[in-house]
Amino acid sequence: MRPLIVTEFLSLDGVYEEHSPWRAPYDPDDGPFKRDELFASGALLLGRTTYEDFAAYWPTATGAFADRMNALPKYVATTRPGPLGWNATPLGPDVVADVRALKAQPGGPLLVYGSGTLVQTLLRCGLVNELRLMIFPVVLGRGKRLFGTLENLPLTLLATRELGTGVLLLTYGPAAVPND
Template sequence: MRRLIVSELLTLDGVMEDSTPWHRDYRSPESGQFKSGELFGSDTLLLGRVTYGGFADYWPTVTDTGAFGERMNSLPKYVVSGTLKEAHWNNSHIIRENIAGEVARLKAQEGQDILVYGSGELSRFLLAQGLVDQLNLLIYPVVLGQGKRLFGEGAGPNLTLTDSRTFSSGVVLLQYHPAR
């Protein structure tokens, strides 16, 4: 059975919205190495409609991203959307109905990890359904004060910390497994 990993970039106050490039000033070789390992340890991307749209507009157009960009463009991609008519990015498929069942079916297949980038609404749904095996939270030393948060109002899942690392840029990686 494959693992489903949710990977999020968060500010110190929990904002995940990417309306400004707040995270770009904190890139480091260590975080780049981590993100590369995360991607190459996966063989499927699962994305919400908004994240998919941003990625589909960006990744096919850039030429200087080397193996990382080639991997992003070649992997099978599943976008969860009830409104998207077509998925034009290479090797993309739309999940419109029975989301939990379809994700469980993907997890039951042989292969590497399934990786969710961003996709806040989808990530919250997957957590609530008990489908997430690991959360990779990269916490940036930035406070925005407002914006969409991974964990909104109300109780979130109970989590067990499994690893933590601090990168030279001040970014902290927190890896959790949902408490079962």
């Protein structure tokens, strides 16, 4: 079974989406982490908004990272009709069943970038094997929070890493549930 890995940029107060440019500055240590993560994956799983943002940028970008981003198959959770380009396939109305089917296929890990609403669903349904949180040293006070609608989500800390400029990478997996 192929693992599903989620990577999110978060502020210290858990915001994953806020339209101000809060994620800068980027440190050079982020590059190798993001590159290694992308090159190790077998496909991207994206929400529609993230897909549209990426599809507007990456097809015209150049370099090895862009080439890999463009070449990977993409699966998009969407309720909006219409064709998708950029090597993408829409998931059906039962996203959870479709993701389970994708995980059962052979291949490298499914990688989710951003896509907060989709990630909340995946976490709620126990489909995430690894949750990588890049925590940026800023408190926003407003914006969409990744864990705002989730309850009782036990996680196990797998690894920590400093990426520079105060950014921490915290990697979590599902917590083992004790037998009753």
